[in-house]
Amino acid sequence: MLAQLQTSGAVHWLGRQLFNREDPAAFFDPLLERIDPLLTRQTIRARVISVTDETPDTKTFVLEPAGRWQGFRAGQHIALTLEINGVRRTRTFSLSGTPAQWRQNGTIAVTVKRIQGGQVTGWMHECLEPGATLSVSDAFGDFDIPDVAEPAIYIVGGSGITPVLSHLETMAADGYRAPVTLLYYVRTHQDIIARDRLEALAQHWPALALKIFTTEEAGSDQRLNDHQLNQVPGLNARRCFLCGPEGLMDLAGDLLHRRNIPEDRIHCTRFSAPTVELDGDNLGGQVQFAKSGKQTESLGDASILDIAEASGLSPKHGCRMGICHQCSCRKTSGTVVNRLTGKTSGQGEETIQLCVSVPAGAVSIDL
Amino acid sequence: MKTLNESQLNELQQDLDQIRDQVIADLGERDANYIGKVVRLHRSLEVGGRVMMPFGFIPPVFLAATTALGLSKIIENMEIGHNVMHGQYDWMNDPSLNSQTYEWDTACGGDSWRRTHNYEHHTYTNIIGKDRDYGYALLRLSEDDKWRPAHLLQFANYVLLSVFFQWGVGLHELEFERLRNREITLKEKTPFLKEFFRKGGRQAFKDYVFFPLVTLPVAPVVLAGNISANLMRNLWSSTVIFCGHFTQDAETFSEEECEGESKGHWYLRQLTGSSNFTGSRWVHLLSGHLSYQIEHHIFPDLPAHRYPEISEQVQAVCRKYGIHYNTGSFARQYGTVLKRIAGFSLPDRLRTRLLPEFNNAVA
Numbered sequence: 001m002l003a004q005l006q007t008s009g010a011v012h013w014l015g016r017q018l019f020n021r022e023d024p025a026a027f028f029d030p031l032l033e034r035i036d037p038l039l040t041r042q043t044i045r046a047r048v049i050s051v052t053d054e055t056p057d058t059k060t061f062v063l064e065p066a067g068r069w070q071g072f073r074a075g076q077h078i079a080l081t082l083e084i085n086g087v088r089r090t091r092t093f094s095l096s097g098t099p100a101q102w103r104q105n106g107t108i109a110v111t112v113k114r115i116q117g118g119q120v121t122g123w124m125h126e127c128l129e130p131g132a133t134l135s136v137s138d139a140f141g142d143f144d145i146p147d148v149a150e151p152a153i154y155i156v157g158g159s160g161i162t163p164v165l166s167h168l169e170t171m172a173a174d175g176y177r178a179p180v181t182l183l184y185y186v187r188t189h190q191d192i193i194a195r196d197r198l199e200a201l202a203q204h205w206p207a208l209a210l211k212i213f214t215t216e217e218a219g220s221d222q223r224l225n226d227h228q229l230n231q232v233p234g235l236n237a238r239r240c241f242l243c244g245p246e247g248l249m250d251l252a253g254d255l256l257h258r259r260n261i262p263e264d265r266i267h268c269t270r271f272s273a274p275t276v277e278l279d280g281d282n283l284g285g286q287v288q289f290a291k292s293g294k295q296t297e298s299l300g301d302a303s304i305l306d307i308a309e310a311s312g313l314s315p316k317h318g319c320r321m322g323i324c325h326q327c328s329c330r331k332t333s334g335t336v337v338n339r340l341t342g343k344t345s346g347q348g349e350e351t352i353q354l355c356v357s358v359p360a361g362a363v364s365i366d367l
Numbered sequence: 368m369k370t371l372n373e374s375q376l377n378e379l380q381q382d383l384d385q386i387r388d389q390v391i392a393d394l395g396e397r398d399a400n401y402i403g404k405v406v407r408l409h410r411s412l413e414v415g416g417r418v419m420m421p422f423g424f425i426p427p428v429f430l431a432a433t434t435a436l437g438l439s440k441i442i443e444n445m446e447i448g449h450n451v452m453h454g455q456y457d458w459m460n461d462p463s464l465n466s467q468t469y470e471w472d473t474a475c476g477g478d479s480w481r482r483t484h485n486y487e488h489h490t491y492t493n494i495i496g497k498d499r500d501y502g503y504a505l506l507r508l509s510e511d512d513k514w515r516p517a518h519l520l521q522f523a524n525y526v527l528l529s530v531f532f533q534w535g536v537g538l539h540e541l542e543f544e545r546l547r548n549r550e551i552t553l554k555e556k557t558p559f560l561k562e563f564f565r566k567g568g569r570q571a572f573k574d575y576v577f578f579p580l581v582t583l584p585v586a587p588v589v590l591a592g593n594i595s596a597n598l599m600r601n602l603w604s605s606t607v608i609f610c611g612h613f614t615q616d617a618e619t620f621s622e623e624e625c626e627g628e629s630k631g632h633w634y635l636r637q638l639t640g641s642s643n644f645t646g647s648r649w650v651h652l653l654s655g656h657l658s659y660q661i662e663h664h665i666f667p668d669l670p671a672h673r674y675p676e677i678s679e680q681v682q683a684v685c686r687k688y689g690i691h692y693n694t695g696s697f698a699r700q701y702g703t704v705l706k707r708i709a710g711f712s713l714p715d716r717l718r719t720r721l722l723p724e725f726n727n728a729v730a
Binding site: 014016017018020021026027028029030031034042083085086087088089314316317318326 | 394395396397398399400403406407410411414454457458459460461462463465467470471472569572573577
C-alpha cells in the first residue's frame with residue numbers, strides 16, 4: 001500500500017512538472033475521449049445503455065460507469081454532469097437500481113421525473129439516448145437500510161420512490177426478516193413509477209405490505225392521514241423512511257412527531273435541498289466582488305452565486321444546491337447565512353459555498 | 368485620440384454592447400466544439416512532437432518533430448491558454464478550461480499573467496506610465512519617454528526580448544525598472560519570485576532536462592529540438608503581440624485624459640490603441656486570433672474564434688464614428704513596428720527627420 005502511494009506521489013509530481021496539472025493523465029483526456037469516453041481520467045464517465053418510460057413524465061436511464069467507479073449502497077445518490085449546448089450542468093439523482101445489479105452486470109439506474117421548465121431533466125428526456133456518455137460522481141448520502149432487520153415504514157411520494165425501490169429490492173434479496181410497509185402516494189394511477197417491480201416485490205416477499213394511494217384521482221382524495229397510519233401494525237416500533245416532495249415530507253414528519261416517534265428513528269431524503277425559512281429582516285446588504293472590482297446591492301432574496309452572475313461574473317459552479325462545492329470561494333469580510341442550515345457564518349475570512357449563501361449585511365467575496 | 372463628445376461615447380458603448388450581447392446570447396455547442404477541436408489538435412501535436420523528437424537524428428524527422436512541438440506550444444499559448452485565461456470559455460463550466468485555474472505551457476505563471484495582462488494591460492491599455500506592456504519597460508516606443516543614449520541599443524534589446532520572450536513575460540511582474548529606481552525592494556517581490564522560479568523551473572526541467580534525459584543516447588538531438596521549438600514559439604508570439612499595439616497608427620494615451628473615463632471612452636481607447644493584421648484561417652488560429660487585436664481588446668472575454676465573425680460589425684461602428692480601424696497585411700503592420708522600434712532608438716531630432724510618420728504618434 002505504502003509503495004503504491006509513494007509511486008503515485010511521484011507520478012503526480014512528474015505530472016505537474018510535465019503537464020502543468022494535478023492529474024497528469026487528464027492531459028490525454030481530449031484524445032482518450034475520442035477513442036472511448038470511458039477512458040477519461042478527469043471525471044468518471046458512464047454510458048447510457050437504455051432509456052425506458054416509467055410514466056408519462058418519468059424515465060429510467062440505465063448507465064454503465066467506467067470500471068473504476070466505486071459502487072454504492074441502496075438509498076444513495078449520485079451527481080450527473082451532462083453537456084447541454086456546450087455547457088456542463090450537474091444535478092443530483094438517487095439511484096433506483098440495486099447494488100447487487102451493479103455488482104452483477106456493472107450497470108446502475110436513475111429514474112428521472114421531468115420537472116416543468118427544468119433545463120436538465122427536460123434535456124435528459126428529449127435528448128439523452130443510448131450510446132451517449134455523461135459524467136458520474138461517487139455515490140453519497142446516508143439514507144441507509146438498517147444494519148439489523150427491524151420493522152420499517154416507508155412514506156413515499158411520486159418520484160421519491162427511486163431510492164426506496166433500491167432499498168426494497170435489496171432487502172428482499174437479502175431476506176430482510178421484519179415487516180415492511182410502503183405507503184406510496186401518487187397523483188393518479190398513471191403516475192405510479194415502477195408498478196411492475198413493486199407488485200412483483202409484494203408478491204415474492206411476504207414481509208412487504210404495499211399500499212398505493214392516489215391523491216388527485218376523481219372521487220378519491222387519499223392524502224396521507226392518521227387513519228392510514230393507524231392501519232400500520234406496531235407503527236411506533238418501526239423505523240420510518242420518508243422520501244418525496246416537501247409538502248408530504250412535512251406532513252409525514254408532523255404526524256409521526258405527534259405519535260412521539262423519536263427524531264433519530266425518522267430518516268429523510270429529498271430531491272430539492274431543504275431551505276430554511278430565513279428571517280428577511282437581517283438579510284441583504286452591499287456585496288463586493290473584490291477581484292473584479294464589482295459592487296452591487298443585495299435584497300437578501302438571492303444567493304451570492306446568483307448575484308455574481310447577475311453582475312456579469314461567471315464563477316465556477318455545479319449543482320446550485322450546496323452539494324458539490326464547486327462554487328466554494330473565499331469570503332474576505334462580512335457575514336452570510338447558509339440557506340440550507342439557516343446558520344450564520346463568522347465575520348472574517350473563510351470559504352463559503354456561493355450557491356447557498358445569502359448576504360447578511362455587507363460582504364466582500366474574493367471573485 | 369479621436370475625440371467624441373459625451374453622447375457619442377454613450378452611443379458608441381451601446382453599439383458595441385449590442386454586438387457583445389448578440390454573441391453572448393448565441394454561445395453554445397459550436398464554441399464548445401471549436402475549443403475541443405483546438406485542444407485535441409494541441410494534444411496531438413505535442414504527443415507527436417515528443418514521440419518523433421528522439422528520432423530527430425534523421426534530419427527530416429528533426430524538422431517535423433520540432434515543427435510539431437513548436438506549433439503545439441504556439442497553439443496552446445495563443446489560442447488555448449491566453450484565451451481561456453481571459454475567461455472566454457468559463458461559461459462552459461469545464462474545470463479544464465477555467466480562467467482562474469488554467470496553467471499554460473510557458474515560463475510565466477498563470478496567476479502572474481492574470482495580474483499583469485488581464486488586469487493591468489487590459490484595463491490601462493496604452494496609457495503611458497500605467498500599461499507596462501507598452502514597451503515592456505525596456506523599449507522606448509513614444510516621445511513620452513525621454514531619449515537616453517542607451518536607447519541606441521534598443522533594437523538589440525528587442526531581438527533579445529523576442530528570442531527569450533517566455534522568460535521576459537515570466538519576469539514582467541518583477542518590475543525591474545522600479546527595482547532599479549529603488550521604488551520597490553526585492554523583498555516585496557519575493558512571493559512573485561518564488562512563483563516564477565517554481566513555474567519557470569518546471570518549464571526548463573521539462574524541455575531541457577527531463578525529455579533529453581529519458582532519451583539519453585540522443586539527448587543532444589532532443590535538447591536541440593526542444594530549444595528550437597521554444598525559440599519558434601517565442602519569436603512568433605512576440606511578433607504577434609508587438610503587432611497588436613506598436614504599429615504606426617496605434618495610439619497612446621496620457622493618464623490625465625483617461626482619469627475617471629466612461630465605458631464608452633474605454634471602448635474608444637481600446638479601438639484606437641490596438642491594431643489588426645490580415646491573413647489566412649491558419650494565421651488567425653496560430654495568433655490566438657490576436658490578429659483581431661481590436662476585437663479582442665473591446666471584448667476580451669468573448670471566444671476568440673468569434674472575432675472574424677463580428678469584425679464587419681465592429682468596422683461599421685468605427686466608420687459611423689470616424690474611428691480609424693487599424694489593419695493591414697502582416698508584413699505591412701510588422702514593418703511599421705520595426706520602424707517604430709528603430710525610430711525611437713534615435714534622438715528625437717534625428718528621428719523626426721528620418722521617420723516623419725511617427726511625429727504625431729502621441730496625440
